[in-house]
Amino acid sequence: MTTTTPHPLVTEARRLADGLLAPSAQRVDQNGVPASHIEAVRRSGLLGVSAPGEYGGAGAPDPVAREVAEILAGACCSTWFVQTQHHTPVRLLAKAEPGLPARERLLRPLATGELLAGIAYAHVRAFPRVPVRATAERGGLRFDGTVPWYTGWGLNDVMLLAGVTEADEVVFAVTDAREQPGLRPSPPMRLAALTAARTVSLVLDGLRVPEDSVVLRTPREEFARVDVPRSANTSPAVFGVASAALDLLGDTADEQEAARSLRGRLDEVRTRAYALADRPVPRGRVEERLAMRTRAYDLMRAATTAAVVAGGGRATSLDSPAQRLAREGMFLLVQGQTAPVRQAHLAALASFRTADGNGAPSPSRACAG
Numbered sequence: 001m002t003t004t005t006p007h008p009l010v011t012e013a014r015r016l017a018d019g020l021l022a023p024s025a026q027r028v029d030q031n032g033v034p035a036s037h038i039e040a041v042r043r044s045g046l047l048g049v050s051a052p053g054e055y056g057g058a059g060a061p062d063p064v065a066r067e068v069a070e071i072l073a074g075a076c077c078s079t080w081f082v083q084t085q086h087h088t089p090v091r092l093l094a095k096a097e098p099g100l101p102a103r104e105r106l107l108r109p110l111a112t113g114e115l116l117a118g119i120a121y122a123h124v125r126a127f128p129r130v131p132v133r134a135t136a137e138r139g140g141l142r143f144d145g146t147v148p149w150y151t152g153w154g155l156n157d158v159m160l161l162a163g164v165t166e167a168d169e170v171v172f173a174v175t176d177a178r179e180q181p182g183l184r185p186s187p188p189m190r191l192a193a194l195t196a197a198r199t200v201s202l203v204l205d206g207l208r209v210p211e212d213s214v215v216l217r218t219p220r221e222e223f224a225r226v227d228v229p230r231s232a233n234t235s236p237a238v239f240g241v242a243s244a245a246l247d248l249l250g251d252t253a254d255e256q257e258a259a260r261s262l263r264g265r266l267d268e269v270r271t272r273a274y275a276l277a278d279r280p281v282p283r284g285r286v287e288e289r290l291a292m293r294t295r296a297y298d299l300m301r302a303a304t305t306a307a308v309v310a311g312g313g314r315a316t317s318l319d320s321p322a323q324r325l326a327r328e329g330m331f332l333l334v335q336g337q338t339a340p341v342r343q344a345h346l347a348a349l350a351s352f353r354t355a356d357g358n359g360a361p362s363p364s365r366a367c368a369g
């Protein structure tokens with residue numbers, strides 16, 4: 001039998017999850033992610049999991065980053081979500097040209113956790129709608145429009161902000177995550193899930209960002225060519241939440257049978273989804289990625305439903321982890337949703353089969369009677 005020692009950051013994630021995140025997840029869900037949780041995440045080294053070693057990161061391979069994400073999301077989805085934003089700017093800066101001022105100034109403090117970053121870029125996917133316009137102005141850029149979603153407000157230090165120029169270029173730049181001339185946050189949103197992650201919208205009205213804070217300029221079509229396959233991948237958080245829900249099932253034979261059956265299928269989908277995620281993006285395979293993402297959603301829904309059903313009426317109490325995981329699962333259904341993801345998921349739901357094997361009615365049956 002071969003045994004493999006877990007990566008130190010996987011061990012660290014497990015320690016943080018078991019010692020802090022999971023025991024306080026119910027409280028955090030109701031009261032918000034506290035600054036002390038973010039402090040613990042900063043100190044853990046997990047913010048540098050994918051950052052290059054020469055900038056103070058761990059340079060760990062993607063399977064390690066995914067396992068860490070599963071552990072954190074299963075323990076406290078709100079804390080996972082706040083910190084997961086950080087990894088996008090880290091990866092973008094790591095891929096930028098050495099010598100780029102933003103890279104040299106920010107990559108090390110981001111990799112070591114001295115700075116925590118959020119992101120404001122999902123709106124770029126709404127093209128040809130342009131919620132945020134970037135315009136060249138006086139040796140820098142100005143941003144105008146509305147960022148619909150920005151998570152971690154008041155917890156993170158800097159944000160990676162994206163806008164689209166008149167020439168249909170996507171520009172990513174870093175700015176301080178605080179109210180400033182040209183940037184005004186909404187009050188924190190009250191949501192059915194992850195209110196704790198402190199999500200706001202941002203009104204941008206001539207926000208100035210200097211040229212040396214620009215991280216990337218890329219034609220919008222080139223952005224989409226990479227973004228579409230990548231956003232079709234399954235988030236490790238889906239497996240983390242599903243697994244945490246199955247852990248709630250008890251010792252009775254029927255609970256054990258539900259847990260065993262769902263865990264087996266989750267493992268299979270997880271293996272296939274991660275194999276696809278490891279394929280170079282130019283190889284696309286968007287349909288396969290979307291099919292795995294949809295299957296993972298189905299299994300996560302089944303897993304969180306099983307935890308609620310097994311828990312009975314008590315599962316609906318705000319003290320119950322089962323209802324929290326079910327709501328977190330609902331959030332994951334729309335997190336990172338793009339038009340192809342939405343379309344594939346709705347198409348799969350249209351032919352959804354019930355437990356007795358019945359699928360969607362044929363058009364003739366649907367019209368009958």
Ligand SMILES: Cc1cc2nc3c(=O)[nH]c(=O)nc-3n(C[C@H](O)[C@H](O)[C@H](O)COP(=O)(O)OP(=O)(O)OC[C@H]3O[C@@H](n4cnc5c(N)ncnc54)[C@H](O)[C@@H]3O)c2cc1C
Nearest residue numbers: 119120121122126149150151199334335336337338339342
């Ligand atoms: C709680 C929360 C926090 C978030 N935090 C962040 C954050 O910090 N940073 C960030 O960048 N993003 C964040 N997001 C955005 C998120 O990742 C997704 O991009 C977002 O949930 C997609 O939803 P939307 O309603 O904004 O997208 P929409 O743009 O309305 O829709 C998603 C996609 O579906 C397509 N679509 C929508 N309606 C239709 C239709 N009727 N017919 C055909 N196609 C359609 C759109 O074109 C789009 O591509 C957050 C979302 C939530 C819910």
